[in-house]
Amino acid sequence: MPDTVLSLRPADAEPPEGTDSSLPTLKAFTVLRAISTSTRPVGVSELAVLLGMPKATVHRIVRMLEREGLLERPEGGRRYASGGRLLGFAFDIVASSVRNAPRHAILEAVSRRVGETCNLGIMAQGCVLYIDRVEAAWPFGLRFEIGSRVPLHCTAIGKLFLGSLPPARLEAVLEATPLDRYTDNTITDPDRLRAELDRIREDGVSVDNQEFLAGVVCVAVPVTGSDGTMAAGLAVSAPNARLSLKQALQHAPALREAAAHLSAMMRAEGE
Structure with a gap:
């Protein structure tokens, strides 16, 4: 990058x-x-x-x-x-218009297509910041508000961002960021995480196999900005009792299609 x-x-x-x-x-x-x-x-x-x-x-x-x-x-x-206050200002601007933005309609279409919750997140201050979200129409949902922050090392979008970093910057982030354990599946060993990031770079898709929240799986793909680098992550998440990780991965093509539309939109905005 x-x-x-x-x-x-x-x-x-x-x-x-x-x-x-x-x-x-x-x-x-x-x-x-x-x-x-x-x-x-x-x-x-x-x-x-x-x-x-x-x-x-x-x-x-x-x-x-x-x-x-x-x-x-x-x-x-x-x-x-x-700083945090400047990012807060930026988020307020995004949040005030995102509900009416075309990209929100893309998230709604993905959520309807896969039948689960869809998230759009960016990397900010060493974590993932959700800038838009569409909840699935199920009685049991994952209640994260727009503006919520989640860790990098144990979330699908977060690992996408880590995998997109140049080697030197990745090592600096890993050295500065504690790999806290959230569930039994959280990867807390740096070498295991590096191996996981290698796989993500090769496959172009990232997963959270109950690594942040027990019983919740997530699959994410990158959204590129006008300069071709990763600008955001698009993800679908669901309770494992309703959607297994294997089933969630079957939605990767739909996510990639939507991510391509979002990327094209960002490129158009950058022209």
């Missing part, structure tokens, strides 16, 4: 008509935009060069944004990434 290339106006270029680049609010917004569009944490010196700002100014802005919870330093390092 290559780092995002930031295309920013040079320091000596004229600001766009009708704007004032000296406004503190716009400077803070520029810093937020640079960090939120990068696929990795960014340091103050790098930001100063990219944005054409004095290093002292960038340092003051990022410290202020960190105090407000809009930025954070992963593992207490010296580089900055999107």
